[in-house]
Amino acid sequence: MITAERKPLDELVEYIRPFDRILLVGCNECVTVCAAGGRKEVGLLAAALNMTFLKSGKSLQIKELTLERQCDPEYVEELAAHIDGVDAVLSMACGCGVQEVARRFKNTPVFPAVNTKFMGASERPGIWAERCQGCGDCLLGRTGGICPIARCSKRLMNGPCGGSTNGKCEISVEVDCAWQLIWDRLKALGLEDRYEEIMPAKDWRTAGGGGPRKIIREDLAE
Amino acid sequence: MENFEPVVVAFCCHYCAYTAADMAGSQRLSYPANVKIVRVPCSGKVDAIHVVKAFEKGADGVVVAGCLEGDCHFKTGNIRASRRVAYLQKLLDEIGIGADRLEMVLMSAGMGERFAETAKRITEKIRKLGPSPINAMVLSEARQSAC
Numbered sequence: 001m002i003t004a005e006r007k008p009l010d011e012l013v014e015y016i017r018p019f020d021r022i023l024l025v026g027c028n029e030c031v032t033v034c035a036a037g038g039r040k041e042v043g044l045l046a047a048a049l050n051m052t053f054l055k056s057g058k059s060l061q062i063k064e065l066t067l068e069r070q071c072d073p074e075y076v077e078e079l080a081a082h083i084d085g086v087d088a089v090l091s092m093a094c095g096c097g098v099q100e101v102a103r104r105f106k107n108t109p110v111f112p113a114v115n116t117k118f119m120g121a122s123e124r125p126g127i128w129a130e131r132c133q134g135c136g137d138c139l140l141g142r143t144g145g146i147c148p149i150a151r152c153s154k155r156l157m158n159g160p161c162g163g164s165t166n167g168k169c170e171i172s173v174e175v176d177c178a179w180q181l182i183w184d185r186l187k188a189l190g191l192e193d194r195y196e197e198i199m200p201a202k203d204w205r206t207a208g209g210g211g212p213r214k215i216i217r218e219d220l221a222e
Numbered sequence: 223m224e225n226f227e228p229v230v231v232a233f234c235c236h237y238c239a240y241t242a243a244d245m246a247g248s249q250r251l252s253y254p255a256n257v258k259i260v261r262v263p264c265s266g267k268v269d270a271i272h273v274v275k276a277f278e279k280g281a282d283g284v285v286v287a288g289c290l291e292g293d294c295h296f297k298t299g300n301i302r303a304s305r306r307v308a309y310l311q312k313l314l315d316e317i318g319i320g321a322d323r324l325e326m327v328l329m330s331a332g333m334g335e336r337f338a339e340t341a342k343r344i345t346e347k348i349r350k351l352g353p354s355p356i357n358a359m360v361l362s363e364a365r366q367s368a369c
Contacts, residue, residue: 009316040271047274048317054356055318 001030001121002094003128004037004114006045012090013052015111016060019087022049024113025079025101026066027093034128036114037092039066045092045113070097076104083108119150136206136213142194144185149207151178157199228282228348230257232341233272235265237295238331239287245334246341253341256348257285264288265326266299266306273310273324280357283323283348285340290328300328318355323348 016022024046032038046062053060063082067075070093079089079101088109091098094116102110118130133150140147149155153171160179163170167180186195206213234240240261246253262268265288276284286307288300304326311321325344329336352358 040269043271044274044313047271047278048313051274051278051317051319051356 001033001119001128002096003034003117003120004031004094005034005117006036006041006092006114007112009048009052012045012049012111012113016049016088016090019109021061021063021086021088023063023065023079023082023086023089024049025070025089025091025093026064027070027091027097028066028068030094031092031114033122035126037094042066042092045090067093069093071100073100073104076100079105134207135202135204136208137203139199142197142199143182144189144191144194146178146182146185148178148182149202151176151181157202159195226349226353228256228345228353229280230283230285230341230345230348231276231281232257232259232285232287233262233265233268234259234287235267235289235295235300236261236263238289238293239265239327239329239337241331242287242329242333242337245332246338247334249334251334251338253338254345256345257341264294264296264299265303266294266296266301268303268306270306270310270313273307274313277314277319277323277354277356280354282351282354282357283325283344285344286324286326287337287340288326288328290330293330320351320355323351323354 024042026032026037026039026042028038031041035041042064046064050060050062063086065079065082067078069075070091083089083105086108088111089101089105090111090113091101092113093101094114095112096116098110098112119132119134120128120130123129130150132147135149139149148157153169153175154161156179160177161170164177164180167177169175169177183195186192204210232239232243234243240259243259265286268286273284273286286303288294288303291300294300307324307326311324314324315321327340329340
């Protein structure tokens with residue numbers, strides 16, 4: 001999922017300071033899973049903001065809503081009923097959601113409440129790690145299910161560098177050497193031969209190197 | 223500030239802390255009436271929003287009281303509560319209410335005296351800290367309009 005973390009409170013306070021009526025919108029998908037912007041976090045942030053402003057004598061009206069997703073127009077449309085009663089929107093969704101809300105409601109300022117981080121998976125409850133960078137040409141079949149683009153600090157395509165020590169990356173002992181992981185996995189699968197296959201230079205155009213990307217399904221596009 | 227009576231909300235787990243409070247009662251140990259007890263099945267059930275709402279509604283202090291380590295009826299509820307309280311203390315600092323207004327305490331069901339002492343200690347601590355910053359505004363306004 002897309003992971004995110006709430007922005008520091010003082011940054012959010014600066015965004016909404018000029019306004020009296022705020023719509024605080026959460027998202028029920030990725031940011032709920034990583035406990036950054038779901039219904040619970042919306043409740044917490046609303047109370048936190050309310051108290052922050054109460055300290056200086058200002059009473060802030062905050063309307064709390066959590067949409068199923070903010071990256072689909074059908075769900076964002078649900079905000080239309082509430083938008084006239086507010087001066088600004090604070091969205092706890094990832095960057096995709098914030099932009100969709102801003103696109104739909106052009107006359108109301110929309111602010112992000114979280115910093116969108118990376119595409120990742122849960123290692124353990126409460127711990128999420130980067131797994132995918134959306135390169136557009138997935139090579140996981142050749143690396144035993146471990147991605148050298150997302151998990152190798154240098155995005156090497158053909159084995160570890162000289163900095164790989166005891167299975168850890170030279171940048172930090174907390175980062176596993178992706179190629180160590182790949183070798184261990186291929187060995188466990190009995191596919192060591194695959195390690196010898198040289199991967200050619202990657203075409204990064206599908207990875208965003210060619211500009212903003214789009215998918216069009218002819219059979220589904222209206 | 224004279225005449226300030228702090229409001230302290232104590233979330234007490236049914237199996238230990240609440241029973242300790244009950245024990246304090248049967249032993250006729252007095253503790254300040256400032257402490258309002260909310261019984262929960264386990265301290266781990268106390269959600270972040272419960273604590274934050276307590277402060278939003280005017281509590282000057284909040285205590286989460288659970289079982290001693292290793293004794294939680296639900297195995298690790300008190301450990302989760304401790305972690306949650308630590309996280310909330312950081313949030314309260316961010317908001318400007320202050321981490322010292324929230325505390326996690328552990329006790330067993332038989333510790334009536336510990337409950338009474340804890341209640342007294344925390345009430346005095348909050349009394350020294352003064353009213354919660356969001357109440358201070360309300361209080362000073364009331365004072366000004368009374369003059």
